[in-house]
Amino acid sequence: xxxxxxxxxxxxxxxxxxxxxxxxxxxxxxxxxxxxxxxxxxxxxxxxxxxxxxxxxxxxxxxxxxxxxxxxxxxxxxxxxxxxxxxxxxxxxxxxxxxxxxxxxxxxxxxxxxxxxxxxxxxxxxxxxxxxxxxxxxxxxxxxxxxxxxxxxxxxxxxxxxxxxxxxxxxxxxxxxxxxxxxxxxxxxxxxxxxxxxxxxxxxxxxxxxxxxxxxxxxxxxxxxxxxxxxxxx
Amino acid sequence: xxxxxxxxxxxxxxxxxxxxxxxxxxxxxxxxxxxxxxxxxxxxxxxxxxxxxxxxxxxxxxxxxxxxxxxxxxxxxxxxxxxxxxxxxxxxxxxxxxxxxxxxxxxxxxxxxxxxxxxxxxxxxxxxxxxxxxxxxxxxxxxxxxxxxxxxxxxxxxxxxxxxxxxxxxxxxxxxxxxxxxxxxxxxxxxxxxxxxxxxxxxxxxxxxxxxxxxxxxxxxxxxxxxxxxxxxx
Numbered sequence: 001x002x003x004x005x006x007x008x009x010x011x012x013x014x015x016x017x018x019x020x021x022x023x024x025x026x027x028x029x030x031x032x033x034x035x036x037x038x039x040x041x042x043x044x045x046x047x048x049x050x051x052x053x054x055x056x057x058x059x060x061x062x063x064x065x066x067x068x069x070x071x072x073x074x075x076x077x078x079x080x081x082x083x084x085x086x087x088x089x090x091x092x093x094x095x096x097x098x099x100x101x102x103x104x105x106x107x108x109x110x111x112x113x114x115x116x117x118x119x120x121x122x123x124x125x126x127x128x129x130x131x132x133x134x135x136x137x138x139x140x141x142x143x144x145x146x147x148x149x150x151x152x153x154x155x156x157x158x159x160x161x162x163x164x165x166x167x168x169x170x171x172x173x174x175x176x177x178x179x180x181x182x183x184x185x186x187x188x189x190x191x192x193x194x195x196x197x198x199x200x201x202x203x204x205x206x207x208x209x210x211x212x213x214x215x216x217x218x219x220x221x222x223x224x225x226x227x228x229x230x231x232x233x234x
Numbered sequence: 235x236x237x238x239x240x241x242x243x244x245x246x247x248x249x250x251x252x253x254x255x256x257x258x259x260x261x262x263x264x265x266x267x268x269x270x271x272x273x274x275x276x277x278x279x280x281x282x283x284x285x286x287x288x289x290x291x292x293x294x295x296x297x298x299x300x301x302x303x304x305x306x307x308x309x310x311x312x313x314x315x316x317x318x319x320x321x322x323x324x325x326x327x328x329x330x331x332x333x334x335x336x337x338x339x340x341x342x343x344x345x346x347x348x349x350x351x352x353x354x355x356x357x358x359x360x361x362x363x364x365x366x367x368x369x370x371x372x373x374x375x376x377x378x379x380x381x382x383x384x385x386x387x388x389x390x391x392x393x394x395x396x397x398x399x400x401x402x403x404x405x406x407x408x409x410x411x412x413x414x415x416x417x418x419x420x421x422x423x424x425x426x427x428x429x430x431x432x433x434x435x436x437x438x439x440x441x442x443x444x445x446x447x448x449x450x451x452x453x454x455x456x457x458x459x460x461x462x463x464x465x466x467x468x
Binding site for chain 2 (some may be wrong): 053056057058059062063065066069070072073076078079080081082083085086089092093096097126127128129131148149150
């Protein structure tokens with residue numbers, strides 16, 4: 001197997017908490033609509049709205065906020081008072097303004113690995129919001145390249161690696177989403193390290209991890225990454 | 235003066251129509267709120283909301299839609315029915331789904347210039363929306379690099395040119411916004427070509443074009459660009 005020279009990291013829920021903010025929004029949102037519908041109906045309808053709007057809106061908090069407003073109007077047949085919709089806007093602003101909570105051990109691991117590997121960060125979502133989170137995280141100095149992409153399909157990764165003149169076979173991608181971070185890299189001939197987060201958005205869920213794939217690895221914590229790399233490259 | 239090797243183009247209102255869609259939204263929006271307030275009050279309040287949200291939201295249609303909803307709630311003291319807010323969401327979706335109307339002559343000019351210059355496209359706004367417009371425009375094959383940025387300050391341009399290993403003194407930037415496209419480039423030692431669009435968003439307006447600056451040029455149409463470059467580089 002080719003020697004790994006580059007480690008690519010996903011950001012949200014891989015280097016810092018993110019999905020917990022969405023969960024908190026969901027909780028407050030279901031509460032807001034609880035006089036109209038049960039939480040399950042609210043969740044299902046919101047998810048359908050998000051999926052219908054995904055191509056047009058893309059990922060991120062602003063898209064989520066717009067879909068939340070649209071869903072609330074639909075679920076109440078327009079009966080929801082504007083002031084309650086205003087609260088949904090405020091939920092979104094709170095998410096955007098929230099501090100970035102970097103996982104324990106991440107700065108040390110990046111510091112260690114950056115001595116022997118080219119590190120790049122590849123995150124999908126809203127440009128302004130992702131750039132702000134990268135800045136707030138205090139981690140940007142560890143990365144050679146910071147890439148905010150609108151989607152994480154095989155074609156998107158292939159284009160990005162071509163642009164950076166990196167052979168996918170030399171890349172190890174680290175992330176919490178099998179669908180967005182791991183499977184495309186394996187398909188391109190690279191290696192993947194899955195580090196699950198305790199929450200996964202329904203859109204990112206897949207049934208079967210590729211446990212038998214010889215370039216697939218699963219870790220409980222990012223702190224185990226340096227040891228894995230030593231074993232892979234020895 | 236240094237020979238120009240790279241031409242950087244702004245996109246919205248430089249290569250294709252954009253501000254006209256926002257104007258159309260403004261017209262429908264003022265109409266929607268006309269039973270509550272006169273158009274001038276609506277416009278002023280919307281602009282203030284947008285400016286207050288700019289740091290958090292960034293540019294683009296989704297940000298504009300969210301600020302439009304927030305302003306409508308504020309201006310009606312929460313009395314606006316949810317169904318009317320739903321119409322504001324639809325205005326935004328219409329803008330995102332709108333065809334891209336490339337200016338006359340643009341493909342030919344890019345084709346001509348790409349034979350002698352490295353062309354790059356630098357556009358600010360929402361990542362997904364700008365990528366979609368670039369794709370819809372059918373112009374991407376003329377550009378060596380396509381850059382979507384969240385802001386167009388001097389520091390943002392300097393970082394981008396460093397990343398691409400381009401000396402600003404060899405760059406000619408073409409755009410409709412003096413503030414975002416022209417002044418930062420002149421400051422960095424490059425050249426700027428201002429091609430005004432018939433509409434300018436208030437946030438992009440500045441009082442005095444730098445007419446006496448020896449690296450500043452103003453053209454009526456992009457069709458005049460090849461001739462300008464011949465005179466500059468001869």
